[in-house]
Amino acid sequence: MPIYEYECGACGTRVEALIRNERDVPKTCGKCKGKLKKALSGFSVSMAASSPKHEPSAACAACPSRGCPHSH
Numbered sequence: 001m002p003i004y005e006y007e008c009g010a011c012g013t014r015v016e017a018l019i020r021n022e023r024d025v026p027k028t029c030g031k032c033k034g035k036l037k038k039a040l041s042g043f044s045v046s047m048a049a050s051s052p053k054h055e056p057s058a059a060c061a062a063c064p065s066r067g068c069p070h071s072h
């Protein structure tokens with residue numbers, strides 16, 4: 001089951017939530033009641049980096065397609 005990470009826009013508190021349906025999505029921060037926004041997890045970042053849309057920059061031409069040390 002997917003676990004999503006949410007981050008409070010006000011205080012930066014991170015919340016991990018197991019999302020089985022829409023009602024499981026956390027809406028407010030438990031500390032300050034600020035609005036939570038979906039945070040990018042390491043998993044989704046690596047997925048984006050390996051997607052077909054990813055085009056290496058000129059500086060990255062020498063990097064292997066996977067495990068590129070540069071952040072894009």
Ligand SMILES: [Zn+2]
Pocket residue numbers: 008009010011012013029030031032033034
């Ligand atoms: Zn907060």
